[in-house]
Amino acid sequence: MPSRVIYADSADKIPSAPVDGLPTLVYWATCNLAQPIRYALECVGVDFVDVRVHWGPAEPTAAEGMHTPGYKGMWKERKVELAKTQLFPNVPYFMEQHPTLGDVHLVQSTAILRFIGRKKPSLMGGTLAHMCDMVLDQAIDLDWAMMDVQYDDWASATRWCTEKLPDMLARWDRLLGEKKLMVSDDLTIADLKAYECFRKIKLMEADPAVATSTFASFPRLCGFVERVESEEPIKRYMSSPQYIARPLNTAHAQWK
Structure with missing residues (x-):
């Protein structure tokens, strides 16, 4: 179960290191690519921090979509800083202070999902x-x-x-x-x-x-x-206040 859910509504709330030393997942405040990762973390049974990033005050227009000025602006701002220490800054990303591997920082949703899955071989x-x-x-x-x-x-x-x-x-x-x-x-x-x-x-x-x-x-x-x-882990998570069922997609999707 996430020990903490952070709704990042400003750039400074988007972390560059594990929050409170716990495994930390960072993604939009949606389901989409992160939802199976959340399920997997529940199945492994680790405490983790789920950082859900808002796309900012600028809603996309029908004409410009994701290219609307200011849309996802705070992430773009933070991404510039993250790029100084991370090879491929993108969301979702996952950070962990691993007992044998040291500092782990992963992007790519499937790579993250597989990394977490390996914590429980089944x-x-x-x-x-x-x-x-x-x-x-x-x-x-x-x-x-x-x-x-x-x-x-x-x-x-x-x-x-x-x-x-x-x-x-x-x-x-x-x-x-x-x-x-x-x-x-x-x-x-x-x-x-x-x-x-x-x-x-x-x-x-x-x-x-x-x-x-x-x-x-x-x-x-x-x-x-x-x-x-x-x-049981899925049932418990879906009945908790930390569970997110919607939106499935970010604001520029025609259906969310």
Whole structure:
């Protein structure tokens, strides 16, 4: 459980080192790329600080989107300073004072997710690590396909859910089969990423502007979602005040 959630609404609240000596995750005040990382930290059972960065007072315009002057301005300001000590300043980033590795500073959401997963070997798939790797990458592809619609082409969401999504989900359904989870009966980081994708699909389809029920037509995938949510660390986190369910995306997305 995060021992502390920081809402960074000014540049000085965006840390350059672990906060209070604890593992520290820094990302926008959204779900998106950080949510599976948050789940993984819960599954590992470490105290951590979750820094949620606001994009600032300048809301993006329809014409300029993320290029609206001032939008994400405080992050851009802080990024200049972080670049003096960090090779690739970006969000999400993760910092930890590791007992054997020393100061760890990571960017790239998948690298962070894998680093945290290695703290609990079962999260990496054990003898089925090769399958965990593949399923994780496949879930990332699904996530990016969704984000293309959510950020840039929300008008096509209904068509995407009725024309493209059924084939995608049919493949996931075949992968799951009669297993408890996607790789095996043990929860992995690949399950966490796949779960978050499915959670977002369900939210998309529940939107009145979309109003489709493609996901509901795959009962085994519905069961997978329920089983992940019943895992004790996930259940505990989702019922806590630290849990963030929305927004999924930052302000310049057409759907959040």
